[in-house]
Amino acid sequence: MSAGTHDVVVVANRLPVDVTIGEGGSLSFERSPGGLVTALAPVMESQGGAWVGWTGKPDIDVAPFEDETMTLWPVRLSEQEVAGFYEGFSNATLWPLYHDVIVPPEFHRAWWNTYSAINRRFATAAAQAVAPGGTVWVHDYQLQLVPAALRALRPDVKIGFFNHIPFPPLEIFTQLPWRRQIIEGLLGADLVGFQRPGDASNFLRSVRRLTGLQVRGPQVTVPGHWSRPDRTVRAQAFPISIDSAAFDRLARTPEVQERAKQIRLELGSPEVVLLGVDRLDYTKGISHRLKTFGELLEDGQLRPPEACMVQVASPSRERVEQYRQLRDEVEVTVGRINGDYGTLGRAAVHYMHHSYPMEEMAALYSAADVMLVTSLRDGMNLVAKEYVAARSDLGGALVLSEFTGAADELTQALMINPHDINGTKAKIMQAVTMSTQEKRRRMRSLRRRVLTHDVQRWADDFLGYLAMSVPTPPSDLRPGRHHGETTQGDEPSQARTTREEDAR
Incomplete structure (x- = not known):
């Protein structure tokens, strides 16, 4: 296989573009x-990067093409492959398994076969795109077999993998019939990144139990093959963030601030506005949130129209049965609460099942007195960070599930266990009645964290660690040569204390 020309290649399930099919195709x-696009665009532009991914439309053949700052390298998926790879194995097997089996995962061999084939296709595209000695950064649970497949094709490149969702405990992960294959796929990388230290620990424990490889601290020693020496794989937490400075600037604009005032007027100028913003997903705890709010109304601790709740639930995976059932459940609950407690022209819950542009989201964050993040399991939850970035006025209060990655960083939020309805009710009321001085103290601390640990710092930290793992193949090793041919090993990555502290 001939090498490509791109020094940095990102591999993700989706390309960073939205595709529209016009008349005549x-x-x-x-x-x-x-x-992610914002963080990586400068790297792509300076180093001639490429992005490998699916267009989001099935059965479309598109040749690689140039975008503003990078080359886009489309991977074709058929309608049947989307059903097996994306809707099936990725989102009906891995997603529920990795989110603590909130709903039962489905295990189908046909889905696994499709997942394996598509991962090989992504790996082949990346191998064709990356230059000799280049860097490939693979993203997320849909592509966990890509690192090993890519290493077989291109042992000369540096390979990083970042898992955007949680990695489950061993006792849950071992339910997966193809658990060892997933672990071996990830061990093809030089650096495997996770959102939380606990996720990295879960992965390392699975490696130790399922492979018997030597694990010392965050490092795994992978034995060499034939004349290839051992190499080292590092697993570590790199908590992702947002472009916080840009979101802060957006929220400060006169247009957004005026829209925030208008939103409160449209809601009837209530004294308290509670806000939830989520994809419509069973991991987000939306039903728990609505139950808690309903009980606060029933108890008389909150009373409409003086208090109301806004719930934005953007559509998600609507072809998956469990998501259709969740939508029905949420909408029935909203209707019941509004029927019991709403008044003429004044709903207790304002429910929107569609997406909004960032300007409208910034206005909603600015208008909300209390932000409710009640996830049952979440890799990070960037909504919490967006809310903090939007509150340059130091107002508002964040109620945050302890089961989010954000809880490790946003320690001045009011922490909840969303399964504990009484405890969540108490924290919401604490947020509602909190003094202005206390709100400002907490929000100042939250903003300091979010504004200094932004998405660019996350990308720099990850790529900085990956750069310290440098494969040095001999001059006669060409990409795609057989594993048995002579090669030098990858240099083990070395820890940098300051970066490690930042990642925590």
Whole structure:
């Protein structure tokens, strides 16, 4: 296999563009917003980067093309492959398994076969794109087999993997029939990154139990093959963040501030506005949140129209049955609460099942007195960080589930166990009645963390660690040569104390 020309290649399930099919089948592409794109765009621009991913539309063949700052390298998926790889194994097997089996995962061999085949296809595309000695950064649970498949094709490159969702405890992970294959796939990387230290520990424990490889601290020694020496894989937490400075600037604009005032007027100028913002997903604890709010109304601790709740639930995976059932359950609960406690023209819960642009979200954050994050399990939860970044006025209060990655960092939030309804009710009332001085003290501390640990710092930390793991193949080793041919080993990555402290 011939090497590509790109020094840095990102591999993710989706390309960073939205694809529109026009009349006659013409395609147009528009850059989709996102923190990952923002963080990596400067690296891509300076180093001639490429991004490998699916267009989001099945059965479309698109050749690699140039975007504003990078080359986009589309991977084709058929309608049947989307059903098996994405909707099936990724989101009906791995997603519930990795989120503490909140709903039962499904295990189907046909899905696994499709997942394996698609991961090999992504690895092949990355191998074709990356330059000799380049860097490949693979993202998330849909592509856990890519590192090992890519290393087989291109042993000359540095490979990083970042898992954006939790990694489950051994007792849960071992339910997966293909558990060893997943571990071996991830061990193809030089650096495996996670959101929380506990996720890295879960991974290392699984490595020790399922492979018998030597694990010392955060490092795994992978034995060499034939004449290839041993190499070292490092697993460590790198908590992701947002482009906090940009979100702070957006929230400060006169247009957003005026819209925030208008939102409160449209809600009837209530004394207290509670806000929830989520994808409509069973991991987000939306039903728990609505139950808690309903009981606060029933107890008389909160009374509409003086208090109301706004719930934004953007559509998610609506072709998956469990998500359709969740939508029905949430909408029935909202209807019941509004029927019991709403008044003419004044709903107790304002429920929106669609997405909003960032300007509207910034206005909602600015208008809300209390932000409710009640996730039952969450890798990070960037909504919590967006709310903090939007509150330059130092107002508002964040009620945050302890089962989010954000809870490790945002320690001045009011922490809750969303399964504990009485405890959650008490924390919400604490947020509602908190003094202005206390709100400002907590929010000042939260903003300090979010503004200094932004998404650019996250990317720099990860890529900095990965750069310390330098494969040094001999000059006669070409990409794609057989494993048995002579090669020098990868240099083990070395810990840097300051970066390690930052990642915690």
